[in-house]
Amino acid sequence: MRAFTKETSGVVAIPGVNCDTDQIIPGRFLKADRAQGYGQFLFHDIRRRDADGELDPRFPLNKPGADQATILLVEDNFGCGSSREGAVYALVDHGIRALIGPSFGDIFYNNALKNGLVPVRLPVELCDALEDHLTRFPEAQVTVDLEAERIVLPGNFGTHPVQIDPFAREGILRGLDEIEMTLTYKEQIQAFESARIASHPWLGR
Amino acid sequence: MAPAAAPRTMLGKIWDEHEIMRHPAGPSLLYIDRDMIHEGSFHAFADLKRRGLKPRRPKQIFGVADHYVPTLGRSARDAASPAIAKMIDTFDENMEWGGVRHFGLTSREQGIVHVVAPEQGITLPGLTIVCSDSHTSTQGALGAIAFGIGQSENAHVLATQTLWQTRPKTMRVTVDGALGQGVTAKDVMLALIAKIGAAGAGGYAIEFAGPVVRNFSIEARLTLCNMSIEAAARFGMVAPDEITFDYVRGRHFAPSEQEWDGAVAHWRELVSDEGAVFDREVVLDGAAIAPMVTWGTSPEDAVAINGHVPDPSAFDSADKRKSAAKSLDYMELTPGTALDGLKLDKVFIGSCTNSRIEDLRAAASILKGRKVVIPAIVVPGSTQVKEQAEREGLAATFKEAGFEWRESGCSMCAAMNGDVVGPGERCASTSNRNFVGRQGPGARTHLVSPAMAAAAAISGCLTDVRRL
Numbered sequence: 001m002r003a004f005t006k007e008t009s010g011v012v013a014i015p016g017v018n019c020d021t022d023q024i025i026p027g028r029f030l031k032a033d034r035a036q037g038y039g040q041f042l043f044h045d046i047r048r049r050d051a052d053g054e055l056d057p058r059f060p061l062n063k064p065g066a067d068q069a070t071i072l073l074v075e076d077n078f079g080c081g082s083s084r085e086g087a088v089y090a091l092v093d094h095g096i097r098a099l100i101g102p103s104f105g106d107i108f109y110n111n112a113l114k115n116g117l118v119p120v121r122l123p124v125e126l127c128d129a130l131e132d133h134l135t136r137f138p139e140a141q142v143t144v145d146l147e148a149e150r151i152v153l154p155g156n157f158g159t160h161p162v163q164i165d166p167f168a169r170e171g172i173l174r175g176l177d178e179i180e181m182t183l184t185y186k187e188q189i190q191a192f193e194s195a196r197i198a199s200h201p202w203l204g205r
Numbered sequence: 206m207a208p209a210a211a212p213r214t215m216l217g218k219i220w221d222e223h224e225i226m227r228h229p230a231g232p233s234l235l236y237i238d239r240d241m242i243h244e245g246s247f248h249a250f251a252d253l254k255r256r257g258l259k260p261r262r263p264k265q266i267f268g269v270a271d272h273y274v275p276t277l278g279r280s281a282r283d284a285a286s287p288a289i290a291k292m293i294d295t296f297d298e299n300m301e302w303g304g305v306r307h308f309g310l311t312s313r314e315q316g317i318v319h320v321v322a323p324e325q326g327i328t329l330p331g332l333t334i335v336c337s338d339s340h341t342s343t344q345g346a347l348g349a350i351a352f353g354i355g356q357s358e359n360a361h362v363l364a365t366q367t368l369w370q371t372r373p374k375t376m377r378v379t380v381d382g383a384l385g386q387g388v389t390a391k392d393v394m395l396a397l398i399a400k401i402g403a404a405g406a407g408g409y410a411i412e413f414a415g416p417v418v419r420n421f422s423i424e425a426r427l428t429l430c431n432m433s434i435e436a437a438a439r440f441g442m443v444a445p446d447e448i449t450f451d452y453v454r455g456r457h458f459a460p461s462e463q464e465w466d467g468a469v470a471h472w473r474e475l476v477s478d479e480g481a482v483f484d485r486e487v488v489l490d491g492a493a494i495a496p497m498v499t500w501g502t503s504p505e506d507a508v509a510i511n512g513h514v515p516d517p518s519a520f521d522s523a524d525k526r527k528s529a530a531k532s533l534d535y536m537e538l539t540p541g542t543a544l545d546g547l548k549l550d551k552v553f554i555g556s557c558t559n560s561r562i563e564d565l566r567a568a569a570s571i572l573k574g575r576k577v578v579i580p581a582i583v584v585p586g587s588t589q590v591k592e593q594a595e596r597e598g599l600a601a602t603f604k605e606a607g608f609e610w611r612e613s614g615c616s617m618c619a620a621m622n623g624d625v626v627g628p629g630e631r632c633a634s635t636s637n638r639n640f641v642g643r644q645g646p647g648a649r650t651h652l653v654s655p656a657m658a659a660a661a662a663i664s665g666c667l668t669d670v671r672r673l
């Protein structure tokens with residue numbers, strides 16, 4: 001996982017409440033190996049006029065310069081639906097490093113943290129106001145500072161706390177490998193497992 | 206005397222029983238009893254191989270081919286494209302490589318992972334079960350902690366048989382009274398999601414309770430828990446009881462007869478204690494629920510079949526007003542249109558929500574002596590469900606009515622195997638997601654129960670099943 005400490009970037013607002021992972025990456029692209037790069041599938045259908053047609057110039061990510069942004073502003077319940085981690089791969093491979101939104105789907109949220117993509121929850125009123133601001137000042141910049149646990153918004157929106165659970169935050173800040181970390185507890189796992197299988201022998205058959 | 210322990214919820218008890226340790230930073234290291242694999246889990250296997258690791262406990266891992274399997278035949282050659290056939294082959298290879306028991310395309314135990322797991326006794330009360338599929342919540346219906354994970358988490362489970370997890374908040378959904386005629390578990394869930402919203406249970410584990418739930422069969426409870434994730438709850442649960450024990454007994458991977466009494470005695474202790482406190486309580490009046498149907502592109506966009514397409518301007522939030530307008534545009538619907546009578550192009554009965562034997566019985570009972578007027582397909586949830594339906598004569602009823610009778614798999618629920626609803630086509634579907642493009646690019650989905658889907662197939666439009 002690539003470490004994340006601080007990121008400053010312009011912001012692109014992606015419209016739609018309940019933007020599910022099928023919108024982030026349609027199911028038919030999930031067969032691809034990661035090596036192919038998932039960025040090409042990001043919002044594949046909704047950024048086009050029809051399924052395989054031309055890019056829709058009205059879709060925010062298709063506007064000139066939008067590709068440079070590494071932070072997206074999203075609406076309520078972003079990433080709900082399917083557990084496909086491909087949704088996070090698509091965002092990460094496209095270059096997105098942080099998301100700002102009122103709420104995220106639980107599985108998506110975890111998948112994001114495992115890939116060093118930082119989802120920042122802010123109150124819905126603040127997100128709406130920020131979206132308005134961005135339509136007037138498309139160049140406005142935001143800083144997500146994971147080290148200092150804060151997000152700096154443009155204009156007079158001020159600085160707000162970023163709440164990521166300390167366990168995940170530590171992992172992302174240092175770009176830790178969670179499997180390696182867990183394997184350092186091998187003995188505790190082994191002891192627990194032996195007792196569990198002894199009392200539930202059907203689990204070991 | 207030691208002070209009496211505080212009353213605990215079922216989630217709390219099962220969680221505590223699986224907690225190996227707690228990290229100073231918060232989360233628990235949970236022991237995972239069983240991990241279910243499907244073709245889409247290939248990233249996790251690639252991760253393992255890259256690390257030079259093998260699955261730690263292959264006997265606690267089970268593979269099932271479901272998302273990409275063809276439903277018109279049982280060979281990888283029947284797959285809709287070479288890329289899809291490759292997914293099925295890669296799955297078999299990974300399972301062989303990992304020494305994981307698996308139910309491939311030609312296995313008699315094959316089916317949709319969340320149908321097969323309870324059927325085989327892999328899902329049991331008191332277990333922790335994961336699968337890289339969001340509808341793993343389904344399996345909580347037997348009184349287990351069952352939840353969907355991503356590929357990184359899946360690789361972690363394969364390598365360590367554990368996961369770092371933060372305990373969710375708890376929500377009890379009590380369904381009081383009794384359901385009316387033609388109203389099913391599917392309708393209860395659509396009514397619940399319409400009430401609390403598609404984000405309504407985010408961060409919570411739902412425990413379903415109340416007289417309606419207690420009287421539900423295991424099949425109906427599986428449907429309830431299945432759709433918990435559509436309310437954003439990663440976990441859905443029902444306390445185990447006699448109905449659960451009767452269902453589980455004798456299944457292949459369940460405790461043996463010698464172990465049975467001990468297992469049941471333990472399972473009985475898992476139910477939420479009297480006085481256990483839930484972080485949130487929601488109560489539904491079962492008698493007030495009608496057969497439901499969705500009009501939009503989120504499962505929260507559900508109304509009673511005798512209702513109308515809403516006016517987007519009627520919603521409280523500006524964001525919802527915008528997205529409802531967008532949904533109506535996609536669905537090609539105008540506010541005020543009656544849903545009963547809305548013309549359809551297709552009907553799909555299947556998916557891990559509604560493809561078990563009871564679902565097929567409910568649909569077939571509507572079809573007796575009638576004919577479909579639009580293309581309609583049934584995809585049984587598992588090969589065993591398919592065979593049972595054939596023995597019971599349900600398959601004959603479906604075929605006589607003009608339904609296509611397919612082999613088991615996920616099929617048109619997620620359209621990954623090539624079974625799709627065409628662009629602009631309108632489909633009544635017993636699946637769980639009416640997302641934009643879910644059943645194929647440009648497809649329009651209306652979620653309904655199996656009986657409602659059967660009623661729709663014979664009238665060619667959305668139809669109140671209570672009239673038939």
Ligand code: SF4
Pocket residue numbers: 271272317318319338340555556557558614615618619636637
């Ligand atoms: S039937 Fe549909 S929802 Fe269920 S596991 Fe398959 S694709 Fe997922």
